[in-house]
């Protein structure tokens with residue numbers, strides 16, 4: 001398995017361009033199941049989760065072609081022989097549950113493996129199923145699979161007990177052909193939800209209220225395929241913003257959706273970082289000591305849970321005490337143990353982590369546990385003394401396209417090596433230290 005080696009201490013300087021948003025592409029790929037024709041999606045990043053979703057669509061019977069180095073995806077689903085998402089695929093990518101809504105809407109039936117838990121929490125899909133039942137679907141759970149069927153879904157008023165991003169997206173996808181109007185209350189406001197609603201409306205759907213907590217979907221008879229461009233990835237952008245701040249760098253992050261990063265911008269400024277809108281992007285200048293700030297994750301537009309691990313790495317070297325509270329997932333502190341192995345001073349107290357900034361972190365061999373925790377370890381390695389070696393970076397590849405190449409281009413001393421080479425490289429670094 002590949003590993004990433006980093007020798008810390010370099011300032012990041014230069015510019016980097018953000019790719020398309022993983023969490024916007026996946027629901028758009030699910031939406032392609034709704035139409036019998038070529039759906040084109042552009043600005044697609046090359047990520048493992050997207051490859052997994054392609055395998056799932058092909059398994060269902062979709063034809064898929066990639067142009068422009070696979071950054072343009074073309075998908076056509078004329079028919080689906082067996083509307084089933086198998087365990088082997090769903091267990092590696094829980095977003096596979098997004099095929100439920102479109103399969104029931106167009107093919108009247110879907111059988112999808114229950115996603116099961118994951119490193120950051122139980123992550124049930126009970127609210128997805130509650131909404132489908134409210135729309136008149138039969139829902140059965142057995143042998144680890146959920147089967148959903150309906151001759152035709154009917155519009156319903158659905159209150160989402162918990163704000164759920166893919167739950168909102170799944171029910172929007174299900175409701176586009178329903179008989180009547182569906183209203184989703186306490187819906188997710190994330191930009192990725194708006195991106196999906198905009199694409200569905202361009203396909204002929206009638207959706208209003210996306211971006212607010214109440215979304216109305218009026219069922220229509222038919223949709224048509226379109227070409228649509230994916231919005232930039234606000235979490236990739238935020239990760240580079242934190243990297244620039246931590247390394248006391250000066251980085252222009254291009255194609256950065258600053259309007260989607262309001263909460264992070266405020267926290268970075270509170271911590272003393274300069275964040276300036278420039279050239280269709282954001283310039284981050286971090287040349288003064290980092291101040292400790294408290295962070296509480298919340299559904300959008302609150303501080304994003306997907307940026308919590310990255311900001312914790314930054315607070316680990318800030319001057320003072322910060323309290324980081326994770327309200328969205330119940331187990332999203334897997335990065336804490338690894339950061340402590342680098343000398344970070346962090347104490348977990350229930351849903352909060354108390355971080356006491358230290359002068360320097362020290363490089364160490366680390367193990368990634370989930371996507372955003374991996375990013376946090378990379379960021380810590382950028383500022384640590386000596387060599388940091390991050391293993392199990394397949395987690396990282398799910399959501400970041402060639403992050404080591406982008407960081408290297410900004411001046412980081414970082415490389416990806418195959419595991420058999422790691423020992424040799426690590427000893428080279430050890431000799432250099434001597």
Ligand code: EPZ
Pocket residue numbers: 022023026095121122123124125126127128129162163164165166167305306328329330371372399
């Ligand atoms: C989406 O996951 C994102 N993934 C996640 O990004 C992100 O962390 C999360 O939203 C929150 O912003 C995609 O969009 C593909 P939720 P999702 O349903 O939709 C509970 C990343 O790093 N819940 O909004 O699965 C759930 O347990 C990934 O890119 C229920 O209780 O998250 C959680 O506590 C990680 N019942 C909370 O809601 C349900 O039926 C929010 O989960 C659904 C969710």
